[in-house]
Structure formats: structure tokens, C-alpha cells
Amino acid sequence: MLRTIIEKEIRDIIGSSKFAISFGVCAALILLCFVTGAVNYKTSQAQYEAAKAENLRQMEGLTDWFSVQQHRIFLPPHPLASLVSGVSNDIGRTTEVRGRGELNADGSRYAEDPVYAVFRFLDLEFLFQVVLSLLAILLGYDAISGEKERGTLRLSFSNGLPRATYILGKLIGSFLALIVPLLLALAIGSLIYPILGVPLSGIDWLRLALIILAGLLFVGAFLTLSVMVSAFTQRTSSSFLVLLVVWIGAVLIIPRASVLLAGRMVDVPSVDELASQKARLASQLMEEDRTRMSEFNTPPAAPGEDFEPDKMLKLFNTFMDSLADARDKQMAEFGGRLNEDRANKQQAQERLAFSIARVSPSASFALATSALAGTDMFLKEHYRDQTMDYQQEYGKFMKEKTGLNPGGRMVIMLRDDNENEKPKEIDPSEMPAFKYAPPAFAESFGRAIFDLGLLAFFNLLFFTGSVFGFLRYDVR
Amino acid sequence: MMLEVPGAAMLEAVTLTKRYEDGVLALDHVSFAVKPGQIFAMLGANGAGKTTAINLFLNFIEPTDGEARIDGIVTHKEPLLAKQRVAYVSENVMLYPNFTAVQNLDYFARLGGKTGYTKDDYRSVLLRVGLSEDAHNKRLKGFSKGMRQKCGIAIAILKDAPAILLDEPTSGLDPKAGFEFQQLLDSLRTEGKAILMSTHDIFRAKEVADIIAIMNNGRIVMQEPASRLLGQDLERLYMQYMAGHTAAEAVA
Numbered sequence: 001m002l003r004t005i006i007e008k009e010i011r012d013i014i015g016s017s018k019f020a021i022s023f024g025v026c027a028a029l030i031l032l033c034f035v036t037g038a039v040n041y042k043t044s045q046a047q048y049e050a051a052k053a054e055n056l057r058q059m060e061g062l063t064d065w066f067s068v069q070q071h072r073i074f075l076p077p078h079p080l081a082s083l084v085s086g087v088s089n090d091i092g093r094t095t096e097v098r099g100r101g102e103l104n105a106d107g108s109r110y111a112e113d114p115v116y117a118v119f120r121f122l123d124l125e126f127l128f129q130v131v132l133s134l135l136a137i138l139l140g141y142d143a144i145s146g147e148k149e150r151g152t153l154r155l156s157f158s159n160g161l162p163r164a165t166y167i168l169g170k171l172i173g174s175f176l177a178l179i180v181p182l183l184l185a186l187a188i189g190s191l192i193y194p195i196l197g198v199p200l201s202g203i204d205w206l207r208l209a210l211i212i213l214a215g216l217l218f219v220g221a222f223l224t225l226s227v228m229v230s231a232f233t234q235r236t237s238s239s240f241l242v243l244l245v246v247w248i249g250a251v252l253i254i255p256r257a258s259v260l261l262a263g264r265m266v267d268v269p270s271v272d273e274l275a276s277q278k279a280r281l282a283s284q285l286m287e288e289d290r291t292r293m294s295e296f297n298t299p300p301a302a303p304g305e306d307f308e309p310d311k312m313l314k315l316f317n318t319f320m321d322s323l324a325d326a327r328d329k330q331m332a333e334f335g336g337r338l339n340e341d342r343a344n345k346q347q348a349q350e351r352l353a354f355s356i357a358r359v360s361p362s363a364s365f366a367l368a369t370s371a372l373a374g375t376d377m378f379l380k381e382h383y384r385d386q387t388m389d390y391q392q393e394y395g396k397f398m399k400e401k402t403g404l405n406p407g408g409r410m411v412i413m414l415r416d417d418n419e420n421e422k423p424k425e426i427d428p429s430e431m432p433a434f435k436y437a438p439p440a441f442a443e444s445f446g447r448a449i450f451d452l453g454l455l456a457f458f459n460l461l462f463f464t465g466s467v468f469g470f471l472r473y474d475v476r
Numbered sequence: 477m478m479l480e481v482p483g484a485a486m487l488e489a490v491t492l493t494k495r496y497e498d499g500v501l502a503l504d505h506v507s508f509a510v511k512p513g514q515i516f517a518m519l520g521a522n523g524a525g526k527t528t529a530i531n532l533f534l535n536f537i538e539p540t541d542g543e544a545r546i547d548g549i550v551t552h553k554e555p556l557l558a559k560q561r562v563a564y565v566s567e568n569v570m571l572y573p574n575f576t577a578v579q580n581l582d583y584f585a586r587l588g589g590k591t592g593y594t595k596d597d598y599r600s601v602l603l604r605v606g607l608s609e610d611a612h613n614k615r616l617k618g619f620s621k622g623m624r625q626k627c628g629i630a631i632a633i634l635k636d637a638p639a640i641l642l643d644e645p646t647s648g649l650d651p652k653a654g655f656e657f658q659q660l661l662d663s664l665r666t667e668g669k670a671i672l673m674s675t676h677d678i679f680r681a682k683e684v685a686d687i688i689a690i691m692n693n694g695r696i697v698m699q700e701p702a703s704r705l706l707g708q709d710l711e712r713l714y715m716q717y718m719a720g721h722t723a724a725e726a727v728a
């Protein structure tokens with residue numbers, strides 16, 4: 001009996017013109033999404049390579065490493081980021097590396113191409129969030145109330161048919177009728193990536209598979225929710241209306257409202273506030289050092305020794321370097337304290353916002369998929385940590401080359417203006433390359449697992465809700 | 477099968493009473509019995525309580541008092557068991573518009589526990605209810621009300637249950653189909669089915685029914701074997717009952 005109902009449900013849904021049209025549109029969008037994702041990735045990749053080359057090119061012809069200005073490193077694009085953009089378009093991708101001090105990335109995708117910021121990208125995440133959740137509602141909103149309206153519920157229950165069997169058949173049938181075709185479209189879509197020449201590593205395939213799983217769980221939650229609502233309403237028009245309101249709340253309102261709410265509840269000092277505090281300290285320290293500088297005195301030349309400008313210059317530069325090191329240390333301590341304090345408050349705020357937002361499956365879906373794609377909020381931090389590691393490497397390299405860590409500051413040099421000897425050019429390729437390592441899979445998965453579980457829980461909750469709703473349903 | 481011997485009721489209402497949540501007393505201590513091989517016709521104004529009675533037999537609603545029994549099984553106590561023994565045709569048969577007639581038949585036959593039917597079985601039952609062959613494999617979307625009604629009747633026949641509940645089955649049937657339906661009822665009676673039918677068609681009721689009941693305001697105001705009403709003008713009688721005359725006055 002269960003099988004009969006499941007089969008009928010699948011045939012009923014898939015055979016309807018409602019399904020043919022809406023699923024056709026969705027399948028086309030899915031394919032389009034992978035195509036634009038691949039194209040987008042390739043464009044970003046080309047831009048990234050060009051920027052890297054340009055950075056090296058501008059070092060060409062320089063004759064000493066001191067003159068290297070504006071050494072830039074870049075966050076490389078990731079193929080999955082074109083499917084689940086997360087924050088990847090909002091954060092700065094370009095970091096100007098100096099030997100010292102805080103590094104700040106700028107030049108986000110949205111900042112550079114604001115037109116994309118206006119309408120955002122059509123990525124897989126958006127497709128699931130907005131389009132496929134609506135498809136689920138469209139297929140599920142009349143599951144029970146529609147049968148009642150059609151009069152088929154009466155006829156069905158003139159048989160010795162247990163209600164639990166019926167609702168189970170409905171749920172399983174409509175789930176399969178939605179998930180299987182979607183999975184098919186997504187699988188075909190995934191193949192577009194390698195076909196268009198965007199290679200995915202084994203781990204990336206695994207990530208993509210989990211992203212799709214999260215998507216199906218998300219869509220499944222909306223489907224079971226729709227069946228549940230239809231099992232609590234007598235008319236399709238009311239179930240549709242209820243679902244529309246719930247959809248707006250879950251997809252559009254709750255995630256945004258949670259951020260606003262958490263913002264009101266936990267106060268986080270702004271970056272500007274911090275920056276001005278840091279600037280104040282910096283100028284104070286500079287003031288103090290200036291006095292020290294003016295008091296700089298070379299030890300008197302030993303009797304019988306000549307005044308040696310070279311030696312004196314070296315002493316002076318070492319002195320300046322030590323001052324700078326001391327300043328740096330103090331700044332780093334102070335900045336670190338401020339940053340940490342801010343980070344703690346921010347984390348509390350985020351945690352609160354996410355807890356509120358997770359009332360909606362939409363939030364869980366966004367959090368899980370962006371974690372899996374490596375484009376969640378941690379991307380910024382992850383990238384910064386790596387730029388800071390690179391900064392160490394860079395500083396060491398510069399010290400090797402120049403004997404000093406210039407840190408972009410003024411350095412007094414004595415040039416051997418020997419007209420005869422042509423200065424040798426530096427070899428930019430000696431500069432250590434920045435190798436970005438995306439977050440490890442285990443790390444990403446660890447951050448996604450809770451939300452994946454939550455999505456599964458939503459399915460179970462609405463599933464059970466549907467069964468309970470239907471056991472008391474007036475089938476007349 | 478023991479109950480199929482003449483005398484034992486297949487469909488039975490025992491002081492069946494239904495008061496809806498809003499206080500309407502739709503059925504007021506109604507009792508009647510339909511034996512195998514009998515057709516019981518319920519006449520009565522709109523809102524008299526006919527559909528309510530049928531809904532009680534199908535356990536769509538719970539009785540306020542009394543009980544409905546199918547083959548001796550109390551429907552609100554063992555609904556699944558009771559409903560295995562009854563087939564039902566609703567007032568306005570609505571099936572799955574995206575399925576063909578045969579697909580609809582197949583689905584509902586399976587729900588009724590009948591899995592062994594072949595294409596030929598569906599074809600012959602559809603022909604039996606008067607649905608022309610070219611419509612058998614068409615989607616129900618384009619069916620007229622009468623065509624859907626015929627499919628509904630076919631579904632009831634396929635269930636092959638000892639009891640049949642018909643709620644205004646002839647509404648929507650053209651005169652020819654109505655006449656054919658009457659013949660169909662005759663043959664079902666010959667097969668030994670117990671049939672409870674609500675109808676507004678006084679003349680057809682008189683032709684086909686074994687027992688005729690007139691309902692008014694949730695009560696059965698007249699219940700007579702059709703044979704005893706042979707010489708009477710049933711329409712006039714009906715009007716008198718509706719006007720509130722007592723049984724004695726009316727028959728007199």
C-alpha cells in the first residue's frame with residue numbers, strides 16, 4: 001500500500017505541468033549557475049595571474065631591494081567560491097606587504113566591480129536559498145489540502161487505509177519526486193566544471209558533494225515544511241499563503257534580523273575607533289623617539305681613527321632599526337590587545353547572531369555551505385593569518401638582502417655613486433612567493449557539521465509534524 | 477459470508493446521531509438496515525442529513541450517539557476493517573486530473589487492496605459503466621462531470637465490496653447514462669451487494685430501490701418497501717412529508 005502511494009505521488013508530481021515548467025526553469029538555472037561559476041572562476045584566475053605578474057614586473061629594473069615598494073600578494077580565487085560566494089567577494093583580496101606592522105587587505109571584488117555588488121552573483125547558494133526553496137513549496141503546498149480540495153482524499157479514505165501509511169507515502173513520494181530530478185540536474189551541472197576546464201581536486205569534489213547534500217537537506221526541509229503546513233490547513237490557498245509568509249520570514253527576514261538584533265545586544269567597537277586609538281599611540285611613540293633620535297650621538301672617534309661615514313651610518317641605521325623594533329613591539333602589544341578585545345566581542349556578537357538565525361534553515365544552509373566552500377567568515381581571518389606568516393618570511397628575506405627590515409620606512413643610505421660600475425639589477429623571482437593554502441577540509445567540515453545536522457533535524461521535525469498534523473486531519 | 481444470508485443486515489444504522497460542533501443536529505437517532513441484495517434509497521431536502529449519514533458509515537466523522545455498522549463491524553471502533561467491506565461513490569467524483577481513467581482506476585483499486593487487475597479488467601469495467609473506449613487512456617483533465625462520475629462508479633465496482641455507499645450517484649449523468657446506471661444497480665443487487673444510496677431523483681428511486689426512506693431535518697420521516705408504494709404518487713407523498721405531515725396523515 002505504501003509503495004502504491006509513493007509511486008502515485010511521484011507520478012502525480014512529475015506528470016504535472018506545474019512540475020514540468022517549474023523544474024525545467026530550475027534545471028536551466030542550475031546549469032547556468034555552473035556555467036557562470038566556471039566562467040567567473042576563469043576570469044578571476046586570469047585577473048589573479050595578471051596581478052601577480054604585474055607585481056613582479058614593477059620590481060624589474062630596480063637595482064636594490066630597498067627600492068622595492070608596494071609588494072603585493074593576492075588571495076587566489078577558488079573554484080567553489082564561484083558556487084558559494086559567501087564572503088569571498090566582500091573581503092579584500094590584495095595585501096600590500098611591508099616588513100613590519102599590521103597588514104590590511106583591500107580591493108574586494110565588490111569594491112572593484114561595484115556593479116556585481118548591486119545585484120550580486122547568481123550562484124548555487126542563491127539558487128538554493130531563493131529559487132529551489134520556492135520550488136519545494138510549489139511542489140508541497142497542496143500535498144494534503146490539495147487532495148482534500150480535489151476530493152481524492154475522501155475517496156482514498158473510503159478504503160481501509162491507515163493515515164500514517166498515507167502521509168508517509170506522501171512525504172516519501174514528494175521527497176523523491178523533488179530530490180531525484182534535482183540531484184540529476186546538479187550532477188550534470190557539476191560536470192560542467194571540468195568540461196569548461198576548471199579542475200576540481202578530489203577534496204573539492206567531496207566539498208561540492210557535501211554542499212549539494214546541504215542543499216538537498218535545505219530543500220527537503222522546505223518540502224517537509226510545506227507538507228506539514230498542508231496537513232494543518234483545509235485549503236490550498238491558505239497553505240500557500242502561510243508558506244509564503246514563512247518563506248519570507250525564514251529566507252529574507254530572520255537571518256538579517258538576527259544580525260541586527262545581535263548588534264544591538266552586543267556592542268563591538270568600530271574599526272575606526274580602534275584605528276584612531278592606535279594612531280594616537282603611534283604618534284605619541286614617534287614623538288618620544290624623535291627626542292631620542294636628536295640625542296643620537298656616535299661615540300667619539302678613537303684617537304688615531306678617522307671619521308668613518310660608513311661606520312657611522314651603519315650605527316645610525318642600527319639605532320633607528322632598534323627604535324623601530326621597540327615601537328613596533330609596543331604597537332603590536334597595544335594593537336593586539338585592542339584587536340583581541342574587539343575580536344572577542346565580535347565573536348560573542350556573531351555567536352549570538354548565528355544562534356538566533358539558526359531558527360531558520362536558511363541560516364544553517366548558508367553557514368554550512370560557506371564553511372564547506374571555504375568562503376565563510378573565517379576566510380578573512382584565515383587569509384590574514386597566512387599573509388602574516390608570509391610577512392615573517394618576507395621580513396627575513398629582506399633582512400638577508402639588505403641587512404635591515406625596512407618595513408616601508410625611510411632609511412638613510414649612502415650610495416656608492418661609482419660612475420664606472422653599473423649597479424646590478426635585482427632578480428624579482430628571488431622574492432619568496434606567497435602560497436595560499438585554503439582551510440583544511442577537516443576544519444571546514446568541522447564548522448559545517450553542526451549546521452548539516454541542524455538541517456537534517458529540520459527535516460525530521462517537519463516530517464514528524466506532518467504525520468501528527470495528518471493524524472488529526474479532517475479528510476472529508 | 478454467514479451474514480449474507482437473508483435477514484442479516486450488511487449496512488446498519490442504530491440510533492445514529494450526529495450533532496456538529498456548531499450545534500446543528502444533522503442526524504437524530506436514525507435507524508435502518510440494508511441487507512445483501514437490497515437497495516436502500518434516501519430521499520430528502522438539501523441539508524436533511526443524507527451525506528452526514530454516509531460520512532458516519534465511512535468514519536469521516538464520529539457519531540454523537542448510536543453507531544453505524546458494516547457487516548456487523550462498528551465503523552467508529554474498527555474503521556479500517558469496516559471500510560474494507562464498503563465501496564463509495566461521492567456526490568461529485570473528483571479524481572487525479574493528470575492520470576488517465578485507467579491509471580486512476582488502478583491506483584484506487586490498489587488502495588482498496590485489489591492488486592491483481594489487468595488492463596482488460598479495467599477496460600471491461602469502464603465499458604460496463606458506459607465510458608466509451610476512446611476515453612479510457614485519456615487524462616481526466618478533459619472529462620465532463622458525468623464521465624468522472626462513471627469512473628467513480630467503476631472504482632466502486634472494482635473494489636468488489638459487499639456494501640456500496642452512493643451519494644447522489646446520478647447527479648451529472650445524462651438520461652441515457654442514468655438509465656444505464658439503473659441497470660447497473662440492478663445487476664449489482666443481483667450479485668448480492670447491499671446498496672445505500674442518497675438521491676434527489678424520486679422517480680428513479682421508485683424504479684430501482686427496495687426500500688425508500690424520506691429524511692427531513694435529520695430524521696427518517698418515512699421508510700417503506702418500494703413494493704408498498706407502487707400505486708402511490710411518491711412525489712406528492714414527498715411534498716407532504718416535507719411540509720411536516722406525520723406518516724399516518726400522508727399515507728392516508
Ligand SMILES: Nc1ncnc2c1ncn2[C@@H]1O[C@H](COP(=O)(O)OP(=O)(O)OP(=O)(O)O)[C@@H](O)[C@H]1O
Pocket residue numbers: 496497498500501502520521522523524525526527528529
Ligand atoms: N461540517 C459541518 N459542520 C456543521 N454543520 C454541518 C457540517 N456538515 C453538514 N452540516 C449540517 O448538517 C446538516 C445535514 O447536512 P448534510 O450534508 O448531511 O445534508 P444532505 O442531506 O446531504 O444535503 P444535500 O442534499 O444538499 O447533499 C445541514 O444542516 C448542514 O448544514
Ligand SMILES: [Mg+2]
Pocket residue numbers: 526527528567643
Ligand atoms: Mg449531501
